[in-house]
Amino acid sequence: MSFDALSFSPSDLAEPGPDQRWSTWPETSPTERGPLPHPDWIITESAALDTELGIVKTGKEAEVFLIERAVPGDPSRSCVLAAKRYRTSAHRDFTRSTQYVEGRRTRSMRDERALGKKSTYGRELAATNWAFAEFEALRRLYVEGAPVPYPVQIHNDEILMEFVGHGITAAPRLAQIRADAAETALLFEQVVEAMHVFAHAGFAHGDLSPYNILIHKGRVVVIDVPQIVDLAANPSGLDLLHRDCNNVTTWFARHGAHVDAESLFAELVAEVF
Structure with missing residues (x-):
């Protein structure tokens, strides 16, 4: 139509x-x-x-x-x-x-x-x-x-x-993107920045992956947040944050980015506490 x-x-x-x-x-x-x-x-x-x-x-x-x-x-x-x-x-x-x-x-x-x-x-x-x-x-x-x-x-x-x-065509998911090394590094920086904003607000996405990150006009957009986790109130909060870090860094590492899940996790924990 x-x-x-x-x-x-x-x-x-x-x-x-x-x-x-x-x-x-x-x-x-x-x-x-x-x-x-x-x-x-x-x-x-x-x-x-x-x-x-x-x-x-x-x-x-x-x-x-x-x-x-x-x-x-x-x-x-x-x-x-x-x-x-x-x-x-x-x-x-x-x-x-x-x-x-x-x-x-x-x-x-x-x-x-x-x-x-x-x-x-x-x-x-x-x-x-x-x-x-x-x-x-x-x-x-x-x-x-x-x-x-x-x-x-x-x-x-x-x-x-x-x-x-x-128009009426949805932006592609990160998992669908074919990017060179420089573009991949820039996208990773944006994802990390988004995770920092979440952590500063006291949240972990809880289910972050390349399938719920959209790329629109060269920018990342995070979607699907019904399971968002309160890092202070939820006993599993840090475990879920760590899983988000692993999911993200694993995908970017496979696509040539120099990333480290434990370093990212430490940065985000410091943001919260």
Whole structure:
């Protein structure tokens, strides 16, 4: 579907058509929106329409869709967003969650018990907790200056964020990049810088790899942070940080960079403590 086909005038569309809905921005509160100031490209008009353009990524816990948010009849008012939707309890797998969520607080003892028993309510709560954890992490990291997508809003179990790519084509993952030695060294410097920003904010990514680092216009963008780890509160925090270091340095070493996982780990620990 081309963007020309997604240009509407008020007379063309009285109600949302197939694969469309009214913008969910008006349904969100200020705490469910990205940090201020909002970028100019964000569409906040109540009359805007969200049009689903296709799926970007599938996973065990969530799927990422491509959405165009546009004001009908005004071609200058549109943007493309990534919509990350956490799966329903019947179709998701949070088997990895135990180690990551240690140290996280829940709203009440009732919620804590429901999560522990994995009741229907507990499974639904788990999805919401992961969605809010990712959204809040993106808000915090964006403010800290980390290279992450701008988090536009969260609505129920759906996070809308900046789409990293050109047009409607997603940026390639680090694992897909073919770079020479000089370019590889520069990319490694950027990844290390991003890990320092995370550590300075008190976090480890927890699942960092060449598959959740995008390369856009020569710059790295870190994605997929629902499992982000609080290094002070989580007993496994340093172990997960060390694993991030190993994952990153192993890939770069295979591609000719001179790296050392233990030195990087020591730098990041010093950043935290």
